[in-house]
Amino acid sequence: MSTNTGSTRTGTDWQAWQESWDRQQEVYMPDREERFRVMLDMVEALVGPAPRVLDLACGTGSITARLLARFPKATSTGIDLDPALLAIARGTFEGDDRVTFVEADLKTADWPTRLPHQSYDAVLTATALHWLHSDPLATLYGQVAGLVRHGGVFMNADHMIDDSTPRINAAEREQRHAVMERAQQGGALDWAEWWQVAANDPVLAEPTAKRFEIYGEHADGDMPSAAWHARVLREKGFAEARPVWSSPADTLLLALK
Numbered sequence: 001m002s003t004n005t006g007s008t009r010t011g012t013d014w015q016a017w018q019e020s021w022d023r024q025q026e027v028y029m030p031d032r033e034e035r036f037r038v039m040l041d042m043v044e045a046l047v048g049p050a051p052r053v054l055d056l057a058c059g060t061g062s063i064t065a066r067l068l069a070r071f072p073k074a075t076s077t078g079i080d081l082d083p084a085l086l087a088i089a090r091g092t093f094e095g096d097d098r099v100t101f102v103e104a105d106l107k108t109a110d111w112p113t114r115l116p117h118q119s120y121d122a123v124l125t126a127t128a129l130h131w132l133h134s135d136p137l138a139t140l141y142g143q144v145a146g147l148v149r150h151g152g153v154f155m156n157a158d159h160m161i162d163d164s165t166p167r168i169n170a171a172e173r174e175q176r177h178a179v180m181e182r183a184q185q186g187g188a189l190d191w192a193e194w195w196q197v198a199a200n201d202p203v204l205a206e207p208t209a210k211r212f213e214i215y216g217e218h219a220d221g222d223m224p225s226a227a228w229h230a231r232v233l234r235e236k237g238f239a240e241a242r243p244v245w246s247s248p249a250d251t252l253l254l255a256l257k
Contacts, residue, residue, distance in 0.1 A: 012091060012201075012203045014088055014091035014092040014094075015092060017060070017088045017091075017092075017204075018060055018061075018062075018065065018088060018092050020189070020194065020197075021059070021060045021062070021085075021088065021194070022062065023188055023189070024188070024189050024190065024191065024193075024194040025062075025127070026183075026188075027180050027183045027184065027188045027189070027190055028176075028180060028191075029127065029250065030179065030183075031247055031250075032127075034245070035126065035157045035245055035250070035252050036062075036063065036066050036126070036157075038244060038245040038252055039063070039124060039126070039155050039157060039245075039252060040066060040067065040070050040071070042153065042155065042244055042254055043067075043071075043121075043122050043124070043153065043155075044070075044071070046122075046151075046152075046153050046256065047121040047122055047151070047152055047153060048121075049071045049073065049074075050071060050073035050074055051067075051071065051074050051075075051120075051121035051122050052074075052075050052077075052117060052120050052121045052122075053067055053074060053075065053076045053077070053120060053121065053122045053123070053124055054076075054077050054079065054115070054117075054120040054122070054123040054124070054147060055067075055076050055077065055078040055079070055124055055125070056079060056106070056123050056124065056125035056128070056129075056144070057079070057080055057106060057125050057128030057129060058078030058079060058080045058085075058086075058089060058101070059080060059082065059085040059089070059128065060085050060088040060089050060092065061076075061078055061088075061089035061092055061093060061099070061101075062126065063076075063124050063125075063126060064076040064078055064089070064093065064099060065092070067124075068096075068098060068099070074098065075098045075099070076098065076099050076100070077099075077100045077101075077102060077115055077116055077117065077120075078099065078100070078101045078102070079101070079102045079103075079104055079106070079111065079114075079115065080101075080103065080104075081103060081104065081105045081106070081214060082211050082214070082215070083103070083207035083210045083211055083214075084198055084204050084207040084208040084210070084211045085211075086101060086103060086207075087203070087204060087207045088204075089101055100116055102114050102115060102116075106132075106140055107132070107136055107140075111143070112143055112146065112147055115147070118147070119147060119148070119149040119152070120147055120148060120149065120152060121148075121149060121152045121153075122148075122152055122153045122154070122155070123144050123147060123148055123152075123153075123154045123155075124154075124155050125155070125156050125157070125158070126156070126157040126158065127157065127158055127159075127250075128158065129156060129158055129221075130158050130159045130220055130221055130223050131215075131220055131221050132221045133221040133222050134221070134222055134224055134228070137221065137224075137232075138232050138236070141154075141232055141233055141236045142236040142237070144236075145233070145236040145237035145238060145257070146237075148238075148255075148257045149257065150257055151256075151257060152256075152257050153254060153255065153256055153257070154233065154238065154254070154255045154257075155244075155252060155253065155254045155255070156229065156252070156253050157245070157250065157251070157252040157253075158223075158250065158251070158253075159220075159223045159249060159250055160223060160224065160225055160226040160228075160229060160249075160250065160251040160253070161223045161224070161225060161249070162225045162226070162227075163225065164225075168248065169248075169249075172248035172249055173249070176249065195208065195212075226243050226246070226251040226253055229241070229251075229253045230242055230243075230253060230255070233253070233255040234255075237257070238255035238256060238257055239256055239257060240255065240256040241253065241254065241255035241256070242254065
């Protein structure tokens with residue numbers, strides 16, 4: 001079993017890019033590691049310490065990195081469409097035979113056929129599906145239900161907004177933006193600045209340009225409530241579904257097949 005420690009034949013320090021991505025994400029989610037910890041706690045509780053995992057909309061492989069650090073006998077398939085983030089993921093895990101990456105569009109009907117396995121113990125995703133609106137997200141949940149084995153789990157940690165509490169939401173948003181501003185004043189890169197650095201990197205410039213051709217500027221979906229996610233996941237074939245962690249704006253929603 002081999003692992004990648006950073007630099008590859010390209011001369012790029014992929015581990016540094018991973019850490020840079022983590023720092024940028026933590027500007028928006030200071031509690032990011034806590035949701036990952038709870039996610040992996042529930043993986044171990046429900047499917048054990050050697051799971052076959054689908055890292056859905058994997059980005060740089062943030063979930064996969066934490067999965068393998070905690071469960072060395074786990075395996076992971078990462079799937080994403082973003083060529084820049086996939087370049088970082090592939091560079092980071094190059095030579096690790098526990099990890100496979102697939103480039104595919106989750107809005108298409110056939111993406112599950114491109115995976116190396118027909119079923120998974122756990123399908124995990126974080127801060128990635130909020131760009132989908134409710135109808136395509138419900139369709140995706142039906143596809144995910146077809147990939148999770150009986151007794152397996154799906155978990156989504158993402159922005160889930162409860163519109164019934166507008167004053168709470170407004171106060172949380174104001175406080176969160178103040179925290180973000182302090183982080184940026186301390187030198188942390190925000191989303192736009194991070195992508196600007198990537199666009200100026202000799203290795204990532206081309207995939208970053210392709211990424212913006214695919215996605216354009218960052219745009220969010222309608223971010224329904226945790227109750228909506230739980231209801232739709234049950235409708236799509238999961239036996240149980242509920243939050244297992246939450247902050248004022250984000251939820252880790254677990255569905256059990």
